[in-house]
Amino acid sequence: MKIKSADLWFKKAAAILALSAAALVILLVCSMAYYALPAIRKFGLHFLHTSTWDPVKEIFGALPFIYGTVISSALALLMALPVSLGIAVYLAELAPCCLREPLSFLIELLAAIPSVVYGLWGIFFLAPFLRETVQPFLFRYFGFLPLFQGEFYGVGMLSAAIILSIMIIPTISSISREVFLTVPSAQREAALALGATRWETIRLAVLGYARSGVLGAVILGLGRALGETMAVTMVIGNRPEISGSLFAPAYTMASVIANEFSEATTDLYLSALIEIGFILFFVTLIINIAARALIWRVSAKIKAK
Amino acid sequence: MNIYIKRKIINKLMCGAAFFSALLTLAPLISIFGYVISKGITSVNFDFFTHLPMPVGEHGGGMSNAIVGTLILIGLSCLWAIPLGVFGGVYLAEFGNNKFAAAVRFSADVLNGIPSIVIGIFAYTVFVLPMKSFSAISGAFALGIIMVPTIMRATEEMLRMVPFALREAALALGVSQSRMIVSIVLKTALPGILTGILLAIARIAGETAPLLFTAFGNRFWPQGLNQPIAALPLQIFNYAISPYDDWHRQAWAGALVLILMVFLISLLTRFVIKPKYRRKEMIWKQK
Numbered sequence: 001m002k003i004k005s006a007d008l009w010f011k012k013a014a015a016i017l018a019l020s021a022a023a024l025v026i027l028l029v030c031s032m033a034y035y036a037l038p039a040i041r042k043f044g045l046h047f048l049h050t051s052t053w054d055p056v057k058e059i060f061g062a063l064p065f066i067y068g069t070v071i072s073s074a075l076a077l078l079m080a081l082p083v084s085l086g087i088a089v090y091l092a093e094l095a096p097c098c099l100r101e102p103l104s105f106l107i108e109l110l111a112a113i114p115s116v117v118y119g120l121w122g123i124f125f126l127a128p129f130l131r132e133t134v135q136p137f138l139f140r141y142f143g144f145l146p147l148f149q150g151e152f153y154g155v156g157m158l159s160a161a162i163i164l165s166i167m168i169i170p171t172i173s174s175i176s177r178e179v180f181l182t183v184p185s186a187q188r189e190a191a192l193a194l195g196a197t198r199w200e201t202i203r204l205a206v207l208g209y210a211r212s213g214v215l216g217a218v219i220l221g222l223g224r225a226l227g228e229t230m231a232v233t234m235v236i237g238n239r240p241e242i243s244g245s246l247f248a249p250a251y252t253m254a255s256v257i258a259n260e261f262s263e264a265t266t267d268l269y270l271s272a273l274i275e276i277g278f279i280l281f282f283v284t285l286i287i288n289i290a291a292r293a294l295i296w297r298v299s300a301k302i303k304a305k
Numbered sequence: 306m307n308i309y310i311k312r313k314i315i316n317k318l319m320c321g322a323a324f325f326s327a328l329l330t331l332a333p334l335i336s337i338f339g340y341v342i343s344k345g346i347t348s349v350n351f352d353f354f355t356h357l358p359m360p361v362g363e364h365g366g367g368m369s370n371a372i373v374g375t376l377i378l379i380g381l382s383c384l385w386a387i388p389l390g391v392f393g394g395v396y397l398a399e400f401g402n403n404k405f406a407a408a409v410r411f412s413a414d415v416l417n418g419i420p421s422i423v424i425g426i427f428a429y430t431v432f433v434l435p436m437k438s439f440s441a442i443s444g445a446f447a448l449g450i451i452m453v454p455t456i457m458r459a460t461e462e463m464l465r466m467v468p469f470a471l472r473e474a475a476l477a478l479g480v481s482q483s484r485m486i487v488s489i490v491l492k493t494a495l496p497g498i499l500t501g502i503l504l505a506i507a508r509i510a511g512e513t514a515p516l517l518f519t520a521f522g523n524r525f526w527p528q529g530l531n532q533p534i535a536a537l538p539l540q541i542f543n544y545a546i547s548p549y550d551d552w553h554r555q556a557w558a559g560a561l562v563l564i565l566m567v568f569l570i571s572l573l574t575r576f577v578i579k580p581k582y583r584r585k586e587m588i589w590k591q592k
Binding site: 004006007009010011013014015017018019020021022024025027028031032034035082083084085086087089090091093094095103106107109110112113114115116117118119120121123124125166169173197198199200202203223226227228229230234254257258261262273274277278280281284285287288292 | 312313315316319320322323324325326327329330331333334336337340341344388389392393395396397399400401405406408409412413414415416417418419420421422423424425426427429430431434450453454457481482483486507510511512513514517518521538541542545546553556557560563564567568571
């Protein structure tokens, strides 16, 4: 009898501790919604599509930040995707066995570097390097495009996107690599037996088979890029303007929170910043659910075979 | 004949591109490490570990308070996140075949995906606003939230790897279920769980964003858990964006110490873990 009740208590205690993870999520949604409410009430949907950010007059529109977040993440994805796929293909299919483990360890190391260190490197190496070498080069040869015009500051959209892409490469490449490794070797052998070259085997048998898993990896990388704060804050230049040029400074949702939150003096100002955080939360939530659903579908497909 | 040559060339080109992209990724890695080590090592000295930051304009000083502050914050977050994560994981693995457990798993995934700055806002609304002061507790709360899902899912994965025969053997000897879990299952899975915990610590040690408006930073020794407290990543951030050369040097030194700290913790996992778990550990680090 005594043993039975001890077991019951143990189970109850574990259940309560497990429950508190769910409680944390609910509490997070409720308390952020509560504090964001004044801004939601005051600005409504205008918050999303106006671009005035004036703490003095208490007019808040988040468009420049949404724009900055979306563009910097999209650019980062654009740069990171081919490189990560290349790494994943190389590590899963091409590299000699003795290189696979050390190389993948080195690329995982990139994920372990704290983002504030990325930012530090961005300020003192990447931004000056872009200002003195890359931006003049781009301006000289591609200056006719509006993307590459304007002053060379170094800090700005371009440097933020580059830093972000470096930070999400390990995420995308290691998940893609895992997905590639689950592709049955019969697929590859079939392609090789038909006389396909190595690349054709990879393209037809591996990449085709792993498509949805790779998409999941990309979306997970995107989720990471959207929420990344410190490194971006340190190199994006922090200017709430929408500009067509990649050289121009910009601002993201995460960095406006990081920069202005502890200076927000009025309730409405604070509430507007919390609303930005709330939007960020929902966007990343949807993205993560989508990524998990895709990756889950891949693993379900493998289990079924 | 031409088509064969073309296919061969494309093959070589694409394989070359894959190799090149691996090399390309190593470039920033080498550059970051090169900078942190070369700039950091000239600024790290004995004072760095033993002195408080100096006022603007005076040379020297260190980040001893920030190092201590980071250790305190890590300790405090472990205090609540480890029990919650481990026992939550035990529940999921041992009793978790119901809808309730599915909800908990989903919540853990949600927590895992939340940007750390949003977690900072959450901790601000829950602790800083009612207490009307930035505090070490609110910082530890924010960092703990980041740890919980990692530890919980790692514990669940590891417990599921424990063979059922072990459980059955224990139960057949008349051991109660709770005793079986604590002294057989948890004990067997201990290296894996420890790895999960260490990885979670390695992850929060470098977190800056959730501390910006919770722990806030402090230029003096920690004064109490309800007071603002210094943290190494915060100090690096503040020094990096300052206009003073001397502070920039200190920031590099701080970055070197922080990276060494994070890698030391990650390295520890290699010693506690058995090779067969390693694959799982890699995946965990990513999430």
